[in-house]
Amino acid sequence: MHIFHTITELRSWRKQVKRVALVPTMGNLHAGHLALVRTAKAHADAVVVSIFVNRIQFGVGEDFELYPRTLAEDVEKLTEAGADVVFAPSETELYPNGTQQYFVEPPAIQNELCGRSRPGHFRGVATIVTKLFNIVQPDVACFGKKDYQQLAVIKGMVQDLNMDIDIIPVEIERADSGLALSSRNGYLTIEQREQAAQLSAQLRTMAEAMRRGNRQFAALENSAATYLQQHGWQVDYIEVRHAQTLTKAQISDKNLVIVAAAILGTTRLIDNLEVQLEHE
């Protein structure tokens, strides 16, 4: 496996490979990332995993400084997983002027859900992903469904800016408890990690009610939020949305997703569950 820290090295390698899949990450890899790598391998001749903690997608007061950097362990896991290249650029390699000047600006959806409490986050994500796409020039790129809104933004961007890249969504990896795997789970205490399963449990409860014919989305949302608050969570949002557009769910919609963000102690966790309704 190659480890490249510069754009020049990456590009010179890229010229020799036909079909490349990119898995963009911020490192601190867990089984969710490795599932992305497995999917990527099935779609290309070579898999590039980028590892870059991207300052411009963190807001003021967020955990940019604290975010775990574990390159050595990540490289070990990626070697085992059969990645071909780790692209781990320095901050000056990607932001040689200190800051980014040109941004890819997503539409209004960037200010809803996670965007409401993280202004500029999706702009930062769209911009770094565009930069990585331009550097790696992949044929396909894999993104986890756990960051559901991010996936929607990336899919929208690729289509709207005519990027010739297939975006492949990959299912959420979960602990046995149901907790969605996330680098930020590392911030949880042992007790919190156990309790954290309540979030996905509430999503499943809502989904089951919806599959049984319950279309009282607001009541379902309130009930789940109340449960979590009563158990010590600070709920950012828990909402039923249209799975593709992420607009507010209509009673007639069939492709839905329940998206949620809530804070346990000081750790902000997100999760979601797609609900495909067959019958009216």
Add this chain to the structure above:
Amino acid sequence: MHIFHTITELRSWRKQVKRVALVPTMGNLHAGHLALVRTAKAHADAVVVSIFVNRIQFGVGEDFELYPRTLAEDVEKLTEAGADVVFAPSETELYPNGTQQYFVEPPAIQNELCGRSRPGHFRGVATIVTKLFNIVQPDVACFGKKDYQQLAVIKGMVQDLNMDIDIIPVEIERADSGLALSSRNGYLTIEQREQAAQLSAQLRTMAEAMRRGNRQFAALENSAATYLQQHGWQVDYIEVRHAQTLTKAQISDKNLVIVAAAILGTTRLIDNLEVQLEHE
């Protein structure tokens, strides 16, 4: 020469060609565009000329509807000039949702000079050029120096978003009178076209003074603006700037450009002249 109206046709042709140069235009081609094509031919195996009057770079009350569409004549000129492909997409081909959702947002320079009177213009330019780059995937792209601020925005964008494309600036083509060639010259009456040479004449006068050691940029700017106003022009700006950054010229700067925009009758004309100062 191929004429493609769809992205699918263009992409399928693109796969068979190694090194491609792109010349993005809005059509109504004149000798300035053909100079771009000649330069492009020297840098690639094949030249794609795009022709698209891009609604999102026109402001409210600007000449989008009026802008001349002359595809048949353009195709004839490009055949003669030896272009390989004309890419002339419809509006729904490039904006299938009716509007663009994701924009490439340039930094503050987009609000100065031409941007001051054309809000959103450079955002529209950066966005359509990004789309065309993603569709055509050129190795090089040629832009005329006449749109000097546009060229600076594109160069900045390519660098800042890590696009792997060489941007080649091409010198301004001028009529014998000195008037910079422009599609908008077609809006001028015969008398106005003669008078229009005053704009480039003022740029030359300023440049000569600067080369003789005059560093009173503000005085030179005022003097040129006053001359033009006295001759019936409405001056938008005429300024000495740093040639690369387009920031206000400092007395110690060596690489300068005089940029100007002024309205004759109802036609807004732009022009510029680079001034390289050798001695202190």
